[in-house]
Amino acid sequence: xxxxxxxxxxxxxxxxxxxxxxxxxxxxxxxxxxxxxxxxxxxxxxxxxxxxxxxxxxxxxxxxxxxxxxxxxxxxxxxxxxxxxxxxxxxxxxxxxxxxxxxxxxxxxxxxxxxxxxxxxxxxxxxxxxxxxxxxxxxxxxxxxxxxxxxxxxxxxxxxxxxxxxxxxxxxxxxxxxxxxxxxxxxxxxxxxxxxxxxxxxxxxxxxxxxxxxxxxxx
Numbered sequence: 001x002x003x004x005x006x007x008x009x010x011x012x013x014x015x016x017x018x019x020x021x022x023x024x025x026x027x028x029x030x031x032x033x034x035x036x037x038x039x040x041x042x043x044x045x046x047x048x049x050x051x052x053x054x055x056x057x058x059x060x061x062x063x064x065x066x067x068x069x070x071x072x073x074x075x076x077x078x079x080x081x082x083x084x085x086x087x088x089x090x091x092x093x094x095x096x097x098x099x100x101x102x103x104x105x106x107x108x109x110x111x112x113x114x115x116x117x118x119x120x121x122x123x124x125x126x127x128x129x130x131x132x133x134x135x136x137x138x139x140x141x142x143x144x145x146x147x148x149x150x151x152x153x154x155x156x157x158x159x160x161x162x163x164x165x166x167x168x169x170x171x172x173x174x175x176x177x178x179x180x181x182x183x184x185x186x187x188x189x190x191x192x193x194x195x196x197x198x199x200x201x202x203x204x205x206x207x208x209x210x211x212x213x214x215x216x217x218x219x
Contacts, residue, residue: 002170002191004218005031006209007065009174010056011047011145012196021200022059029209032065032087034174034194036142037080039070042094043143050076050083057084065194067115067174069142070094074101081108089113089136092124102131113172117142118150122163132169134192135160140175146197149176154188161189179208183215191218 008030013021040046066085073090088110095101105112113134114125140147172192173185182193202208213219
C-alpha cells in the first residue's frame with residue numbers, strides 16, 4: 001500500500017493573506033500544497049499563473065502539486081516547472097498529445113500527473129500508465145471549490161486502483177474531500193487527498209490535518 005498523503009488546496013485559502021495561510025501549515029502534516037491553475041476556458045473560472053506559483057515556492061518547503069485546468073497545457077509546462085512545480089498534472093481532455101506532455105514533464109524534472117473529469121472514462125489513460133507518477137480523479141466537476149463529492153466516483157476510484165495494478169502510481173482525489181469521508185476514499189483505493197474547504201474552513205488547520213490523518217491507515 002502506498003503512503004497516504006494530504007494536499008491542502010490553496011483555492012480555499014485567504015488569498016489576501018496567502019503567506020500567513022501557508023505559514024500555518026505544518027510540513028509534517030501537509031505532504032503537498034495543491035495549486036489549481038484555471039484559465040476560464042477549460043473551466044469556468046480564472047485563478048493563478050506561473051508568477052504566483054513562483055511566489056508561493058519562495059514561501060514554503062512543502063512540495064507543490066500543480067494542477068493545470070487549462071487548454072493547450074503543452075505551451076506552459078516549462079513555465080510552471082521553472083516556477084517550482086514538483087508535480088505537474090494535465091487533463092486528459094485538454095491534451096491532444098497526452099503521452100508527449102507527460103514525457104516532457106518528466107524530462108523537465110517534475111513528476112507527471114494526469115487528471116480526469118468525472119464523466120471521462122478510465123480507458124482514456126490505459127496506454128499512458130508507464131508515463132505516470134500520479135492519477136488525479138476529479139470527484140466534482142472542476143472549476144469551483146466547496147462542491148459536494150459525487151457518490152458515483154467511489155466506484156471510479158476502486159476501478160482506477162485496479163487499473164493501476166503494480167505500477168508505482170499515486171491515486172489522488174480532488175473534490176468534496178472531508179473529515180467524514182476521507183477514510184472511505186482511502187478504502188476505495190485513493191492515497192493522496194486534496195482538500196480545500198475541508199481544511200481551510202475548519203481551523204486550526206494543523207489540528208484538522210491531524211484529525212484527517214488519524215483516519216488514514218496508510219498515513
